[in-house]
Amino acid sequence: MERVKKKVVLRRRDVCVISDRHKGIISVMNNLELGCTIKVARKLPITALVKSIFYKVVTYFDQRRLEIENQCVDGNEFTHHANKMLNRWKERSSGHHVKLFDRDSWVFTVTTMKRGQKGGNEQIVRLMEGICTCNKWQTFHIPCSHVLACCVKQNLEYKSLVSEWYRLDNARKVYGSAFEPLPDEDAWPLFDKFPMMVPDIENISNKPERKKEARYKNEMDFQVSGRNKGTSSSGASSRIP
Template sequence: MVRADAAVNIKVLQNAMAAHFGFSPTYRRVWMAKQKAVAVIYGDWDESYNELPRWVLGVQLTMPGTVAVLRTCPVRVGGQVDDSQAFRHCKPLVSIDGTHLYGKYGGTLLVAIAQDGNSNILPVAFALVEGENAESWSFFLSHLREHVTPQPGLLVISDRHNGIKAALEAPDGGWLPPAAYRAFCIRHVAANFALTFKEKDARRLLVNAAYAKTEVEFDYWFDILRSENPAMCDWANRIEYSLWTQHCDEGRRFGHMTTNISECVNSILKGVRNLPVCSLVKATYGRLAELFVRKGREAEAQMGTGQQFSQYLVKCIEANLRTARHFTVTVYDRDNSEYTVAETTPTGSFSLGTYRVSLGSKTCDCGYFQALHFPCPHALACCAYSRLTWQPYVHEVYRLSSVFGVYQMGFAPPIPEGFWPPYPGPTVIPDPSMRRAREGRPRSTRIRTNMDEADPNRPKRCGLCRQPGHTRRSCPQAAGPSRTAANQ
């Protein structure tokens, strides 16, 4: 069962033991047995640490340009030291986050995630560290800046962790404006907000204000928030607007208000977080190779059809064109492409407002043009009125050539273990202090917040197999494989 799914639930294993062998071992005993099974399948937990540097050297031989940085701490005995590249074609932003490891040894996997112009999620950097603190984030972000994201004007989206704050604000880190900018995930901001203010709809009003693309829209939601409780606005005003609102981000977010793309990768890697460290790295490398092959083929197939832009952009433009049929355009400055656009209802009986559009500066009063970097319905109406094509007003990242550029690099298969080069560095062993407690049931290290509350509209899932339609009590896996076979 562990070979089929390394993340198999301990309760499932307990029930399988009871069904097959007629006795029920304790949770701790099954947990320890699972760790031994993982070691048999994927390699010894302790030796895996020393195996990793040689495997990485093998990858660097087959994949020139691969960057891997290994920093170790010296072993202390009795207080004494014992001496025994792709991202440039993506949107200019990265989402960073950390996720816990759940094997024999604890630790944290730090990830930096980007997104291409076709809304594909792309992991660009990983780091295995002891935990989320200032030193770990400084190590990760310094190498991210040096090897992956050296371009100026980059945006980093993250939660409000103090370790991230310290690393990004370091004078020599390269993350200070104008070289780089920081933005907060609004889900984390709203979760912190909800800890203080329990009023109904207060959290929703704050999120609506954050998503507003214009100052007028922001003021509308903020005034409602103020009428509910002035203290809410005082709380929000203590955070710089450019860090959490979209209308003050100068278009750097490309519409990304959360770190959800990082959370998606965390869920994909959930199974490998139970493995020894070297197997974890191997599995991550293999999944990245598979991702590049699949997405590269998709982009190449779309380019073969003669398309110039990503499917995501085409869908957005088609939706905007349908809306733009009900606009009346007036030209104010043809040389500088300055217009006003009057929006009405489909019947033309009611006015929905007038917007100023500048094709030259790629701006519109609605805020969508400058926030998402492709023409909004008002800008498309201006293009149609002046017989201009809308393609020049689209950011380069949405072109299929850019999307294909992300995945044009191929991964080489790692060389077999017998051909790994010798590693001249120190012998690498796990930090004993990172080992999980030997006694008692293992405790989750996740810090639960309001974001962990269940969505009332989401279908309920079984606590064992995580499938909808039944509960833990009626789960087919509750009595092990024998009961499942009988039900079938």
């Protein structure tokens, strides 16, 4: 397992490799809801572990469905995360200065308000192309403060610029699937088609002694013995001061 952990893992969200250093696994383990459950369930047998995680996922989906329904009842159109970002960027957009360059293609320049050592920057917004030079709009797919300032300047609707990913209708579909209860273990169907795992005989050592090291040694592995010094093949002194 230690050799697997040392493998290089690409930091991609859609790729997960068995390694405790992967970004996706670290984020799940740091999650207060799922992480604590997985840490506790690791001490259980495999069947109990799978059941514990399964029931936790069922509870999590039910809570998320209830939260989304409550947000819809309150009249929200987007998720809580999207509304939080929009409200924060609306406050910032009130201090921006907007200048229209091309009315046909909706090209603007937005100058931010100077706040201490920050601000005073000039960004270019192209509404028709969905581009802002701050790259926040392209990254989060939510109109940034510069885009919101342009929409307010020209009395344009900004909700159509928010990605469909953040709409509650689509969020409801994500957690809309239902889970089937697990039957008792005695009612589980038998499955006898598991692959047979045969160990490699060549890698099995019957000798009790330590395996011979296959690495070639060089001059850095040896230390010349001298006065008050021991000799060690690893380069370290064998005497403790």
